[in-house]
Each structure stands twice: as structure tokens, then as C-alpha cells.
Amino acid sequence: MNYQLNSVNLIYDAEKEGGTTALRDVTLSFDGKGLIGIQGPSGSGKSSLLYTMAGLKRPTSGQVFYGDMDLSTMPVSELASLRRRDFGFIFQQHFLINYMTVLENALVPLNMNNKTVKKKAMDFFERLGIAQYANKYPFQLSGGQRQRAAIVRALMNDPKVIFGDEPTAALDHESAREVMELLSEYTGNTMVVIVTHDEGLLENANRIIYVRDGEIIRQSEPGQEVSQ
Amino acid sequence: MKPLNPFSYLKSNVKKTLPIFVSEAVGVLLIYIFALFAATTNKMVEIATFDVTDKYNIVYTKDGTNLPQSFLNELEDLQDVSVIPVQMNLSGLAYYRGGMGGTTMLTFNLFENDTQAFVDSFGIELAEGAFPQNNQFEMLVPLEFALQNGLVVGDYIGNDVSDEYSFNGKYRICGLIQGDVLFAVTCQPGDNTKEQIMSKGAMYQIDGLSIVEQGQLISTLPENAIAITRDYYQQEFSATLNSMNILTYILTAVMVVILCIALGNLNIVLLANRRDELTILHAIGFTKRKLSQKLWMENLFVCTGGYLAGVLITMLAIWLLNTLLLIPQGKVLEIIDWNGLIIAFALPAIISIFSLLPSLISNFHRMKEIAY
Numbered sequence: 217m218n219y220q221l222n223s224v225n226l227i228y229d230a231e232k233e234g235g236t237t238a239l240r241d242v243t244l245s246f247d248g249k250g251l252i253g254i255q256g257p258s259g260s261g262k263s264s265l266l267y268t269m270a271g272l273k274r275p276t277s278g279q280v281f282y283g284d285m286d287l288s289t290m291p292v293s294e295l296a297s298l299r300r301r302d303f304g305f306i307f308q309q310h311f312l313i314n315y316m317t318v319l320e321n322a323l324v325p326l327n328m329n330n331k332t333v334k335k336k337a338m339d340f341f342e343r344l345g346i347a348q349y350a351n352k353y354p355f356q357l358s359g360g361q362r363q364r365a366a367i368v369r370a371l372m373n374d375p376k377v378i379f380g381d382e383p384t385a386a387l388d389h390e391s392a393r394e395v396m397e398l399l400s401e402y403t404g405n406t407m408v409v410i411v412t413h414d415e416g417l418l419e420n421a422n423r424i425i426y427v428r429d430g431e432i433i434r435q436s437e438p439g440q441e442v443s444q
Numbered sequence: 445m446k447p448l449n450p451f452s453y454l455k456s457n458v459k460k461t462l463p464i465f466v467s468e469a470v471g472v473l474l475i476y477i478f479a480l481f482a483a484t485t486n487k488m489v490e491i492a493t494f495d496v497t498d499k500y501n502i503v504y505t506k507d508g509t510n511l512p513q514s515f516l517n518e519l520e521d522l523q524d525v526s527v528i529p530v531q532m533n534l535s536g537l538a539y540y541r542g543g544m545g546g547t548t549m550l551t552f553n554l555f556e557n558d559t560q561a562f563v564d565s566f567g568i569e570l571a572e573g574a575f576p577q578n579n580q581f582e583m584l585v586p587l588e589f590a591l592q593n594g595l596v597v598g599d600y601i602g603n604d605v606s607d608e609y610s611f612n613g614k615y616r617i618c619g620l621i622q623g624d625v626l627f628a629v630t631c632q633p634g635d636n637t638k639e640q641i642m643s644k645g646a647m648y649q650i651d652g653l654s655i656v657e658q659g660q661l662i663s664t665l666p667e668n669a670i671a672i673t674r675d676y677y678q679q680e681f682s683a684t685l686n687s688m689n690i691l692t693y694i695l696t697a698v699m700v701v702i703l704c705i706a707l708g709n710l711n712i713v714l715l716a717n718r719r720d721e722l723t724i725l726h727a728i729g730f731t732k733r734k735l736s737q738k739l740w741m742e743n744l745f746v747c748t749g750g751y752l753a754g755v756l757i758t759m760l761a762i763w764l765l766n767t768l769l770l771i772p773q774g775k776v777l778e779i780i781d782w783n784g785l786i787i788a789f790a791l792p793a794i795i796s797i798f799s800l801l802p803s804l805i806s807n808f809h810r811m812k813e814i815a816y
Contacts, residue, residue: 296730297731300728315453315457325728327446329445
């Protein structure tokens, strides 16, 4: 499904004097598939861009269209339903739920517990090398293993868009590469939007967006570089 | 079990939910114990007064004059209604203790040949001894009364024996009766014939009489006549019984307020520790409404569990108290009181909602500020 951001501004504490501008007049469009990288220095607004696209933050002005749905005006409950149905999230912190096993955590987006979904989760776990930890609790796993479990959770609902905010930050380089390979497999029909500092992970990206001070300063696509 | 099933949280967080569970159980225990004492008091009043008047209406003159002949004629005309001559000159002097106090029992002064039929009409059995004989200063008392006062068949009661008794003279306990209604019977007609006694006092079975017929009979009585009916006791005891019920409601309300405040604060802390969980669930796509439902169900299950534990512990404690201490003394506390159970259920029902509200408002508001 197409994505379109029209003149999006995001100002934190806009109602207060001296609010912080996170995004300035961002206009972008996506065709709903491929690996999209977002890069920029710390505090540049790249995570804000990701969360605004995901409907987790509402723009102060401008519009965010997902297909023909305007996320900037959509009611909160509909936004939540949309996220559950169409989006998958991998956050910088794993945010696994400590009182659930790794397997249960993976099943959370579907809130189901039958053989089919369990097998699906186990296949992902196999793929990411954490199958033996399926019945362990998150606090019994290393940071990397937890992050891989969080990635499985993001993939369980067959999302149309996967949002990753530094998803490989807790992983060693080799594991990070495996995760990116797994995510790349989805880019045929799915849009994978990744915020990362590690440009090496975006070597297969279809598009890289560079953000600084809330503005898109540059975009690169295979074979071309577009300045804004 | 689905991952977001409330039990999924509860089974892994027993220690965290234990304070709520225990507080609820203790609250219910206090309320239910009080309710059982109130129910026992109610029951005691029922079996010593109302249950008698459900079977018989008793009419007598308080100054010893004769009842109106018209009333006696009407009684005589009643078909299939058993009428028993009775003197109520000893009534209200035997004291039975139970629940939160005690009540005086009715003592019927009958003719010996009416006693068996009268006792049988209540389904009461003679547990020990024999029925009283005319003019022998004998008395038939309930087994519970005997146990409470450490009496056995052959012992004497009355103020000639001890100041503890209000009976004038000295009566030998000839038998002990056991059943669902409490009263004492003696047979001291003196030289009076049945007709003479009947002219001053009578009790008649009301099973075959409609409420209107009962009312019509009594309406003909002069002012010096006393009619002991259900209405009579209703007026006498309603204020006392109502005040006990009101006390139960007040105690419940106080407990609800205290627990709502205490557990409300506890829930704020518990939910603050779960803010990451709520945040991620919301980000994944679970609405705040769905999350609120999940949290409320968890709280409801804990509170209901506390309620059930409180009720069961109370019942067990009362059963032990009855078995080991009270029943041997002729007393017994009610173990089940549906009214008390319903009132006590106000705790989990109200607290599960209102102890959660502040934490929901606080945490959902702060979720907006969280950076993922």
C-alpha cells in the first residue's frame, strides 16, 4: 500500500513556548515495498519520522497517508487496530513482556495460542537461532537473543509494513546481518523501514533517507542520489 | 491460554498480586463475620418469635379479664382450626443467647393433654425426659437453652433457685426439646378448667386462615387484649433488625472506601512498573480500551479470589468455632448467609473498578510521553 507524507511537521510540546521541532516540512512518498533506511545523527528526527509514519506520533501539521487513510486524523482506536493488522514493530529496546515466555511474547500481536501460530513462531525462532529458548523467559536470555525474539514478534502478523528503530543495536555484526537478511526477504511485498546508524546494514536498501534537524537533507536510491 | 489472557499475568505474578488478594480476603472476612453475627441474631429472633407466630396467633388479656365473648364465639366457629387454651403469665422470662445478644423465649402455660399436639405441630422432638404434667411445676425447655445454662433433666430453674432466672418459684426441668423453633412449655392451670383459661387466653392455628380472616379476628379485640402475631413482632423488632442491617451496610461502605484508597495506591505502583508492557502492547495495536479490560479482568480475578478466600476462611473459622466451642454451649453461629455473601461481594465488584481507575488514568496519560 502506498505511503505519502505531505508537509509533515512534528513539534514536541507545541503548546508550550519553545517547543522542540522534530520534523520540518517532510514530504515523502513510498510505493509500499522495499527496504527503506533512515539515517542521521542522534536527535536528527529519524525516530520521530519512523513513529510518525507508524501512527505512533501524530504530526503537528501535515498529512500522513497510508493508502487512502489519513493517519494524522484517524481516531486513536482505529490507529491501534491498523497497527495491529498491518504493521510490525521492532524497537531499540526489545520491550518483551517479562512474565511471558519468549514463545508467548511472539504470539502477543495475534493474541492466539494454537498449533498453527506456534509452528509459525517456532519456524522464525529456528531461523534466528533461538528455538531452544522458546519456553524461557526474556530475563533468562541475552540482549541479542531478546532482540531476535522481538523481531519474531514483529513478523508474526504478516505485516504490510515493518518499522524497525535500531533493531540490530543489541546484536553483534554477524547476527545483525542475519536479521537484515531475514527482513530483506520480506521486501518483495512488504515495506521495511529501518532506522540505523550502521550504514553497512543498508547495503541492500532500496532507498536511504538522510535526516538532519528534522529535515530530509538527502535521499539515495540504487543508481541515483537525490538531494532535497 | 491466549497470551493476553488475564490468568497469563496472574500465574506469573502471584507475589505482586498477593497484597491485593490478602487485603480483599481480610476485608471480606471482617464483613462476612459481622454479617454472620447479624444473621445469627436475626435467626435467633426468628426462631424464638416469628416462627411461632407463623403457626399460631396468641391472644390474651393483660389484666386477667375475659376476652370478648364475640371473639371466643368466632374462634369456636372456625372450622379445622385448632384452638388451645393458654396462659402467657410466664412468657418472656427465659433468656436465650446467640449472635450479638439474646432474646427472651415464649413460655406457654398449657394443659398437659394439649402439650404433645402443640409441640408436634412445630415438628419439634422430645430429645430427653418427658412432657410436663399438670400443676407439678415442671417445664419443658429447648436443649440449647439447657446447654447454655448448664442444665439437665431434673435440674430446677426459677428465682427460688438462682437470681439468674426470672421465673417466679421453682420449676423442675422435665424434658428437653429440639427443633427449629424455640419456646418453653409448662402446665400450671391451677384449678381452672379449659373453658376458664380459654376465656382469658387462647392460641389458634392460622394455617387455614387467610390474612384477611386473621386481621378480622384481631380487629374485634378490646385495648386490654394483646395479640401476638407476626405483625406484632415485626413492629417490636424491625428497628433493631434494621439497624443491624444498616450497620452491615455501613461497615461494608467503610471497608470499600478504605480498600479503594489503599489498593488504588498499590495499583498505581504496580501499573507504573508495567508501563513498558502497556506501552508496547499499545504500540503493537491493542487499544487502551482493550488494555483497560485486560487490567480490570486481572484485578477482578484477584479481588474475586480474595473474596472467595475470605468467605471460605470465615466459614471454616466459624465452623471450627461452632464445633469446638459454641455448639457444646448451646449456641451456634450461622455459617452461610446469602445476604452477607451478596453484601460482601460489593468489595470485589466495586474495588476492582475503583481501585484501578486512578492507576489507569495516571499510566495511560504518561504513556503519551514515553519515547519508544
